[in-house]
Amino acid sequence: MSAEEIQLTRGPSGLGFNIVGGTDQPYISDDPGIFVSSIKEKGAAAIDGRLQEGDRILEVNGMKLENLLHGEAVSLFRNAGEHVALNVHHKVQNQPNGVPSSHNDGDSGGISLAMILLPALIIFAEKKPMENKSMYVAECTGN
Secondary structure, three states, X not given: OOEEEEEEEOEOOEOOEEEEEOOOOOOEOOEOOEEEEEEOOOOHXXXXXXXXXXXXXXXXXXXXXXXXXXXHHHHHHHOOOOEEEEEEEOOXXXXXXXXXXXXXXXXXXXXXXXXXXXXXHHHHHHXXXXXXXXXXXXXXXXO
8 A cells, every 4th residue: 555645725624634543542453543534525635535534644744643642643733834745545445345445546436347248148158059058157157
C-alpha cells in the first residue's frame, strides 16, 4: 500500500474532516496512529474528494504524526496554515468478492469478460445433443 499526498486549502470551516487516534486514545488496538473519522459535507476534504473516512494520516506539512497524543495531533492540524499537505495511507476496503482493494485502485467497476462469455457457453452446451452435453459442460467448467 503506497502513500498519497493530498493538498488541501483551508476553507471557512477548516480542512473539513475530523480525526481520531493518538497514543492516549488509540482508534485501533495497539496502533497510536491518526485516522480520519469523518468528512464534513462541502468542506475542503469533501470538495477535493480523495481523503476518506478510515484513512491514516502519516504527515501534515512534512511533520510525522507518530507517537502523538490526540490533542497534539489536533494542534498540528489547527496550526498547519492555509495550505496543508497531507501524506495519507488509504483504508483498504473489502470488495463483494472478499478481495481487499484500495478505493483508489483504478477499478472501473465494469463487467468482466468471463461474466459475459460464461452464460453464452452454458447456453451453447445445452443446445447440443445429449450425447455431447457432458463434453461441452466439462469444457465450460474446466474439468
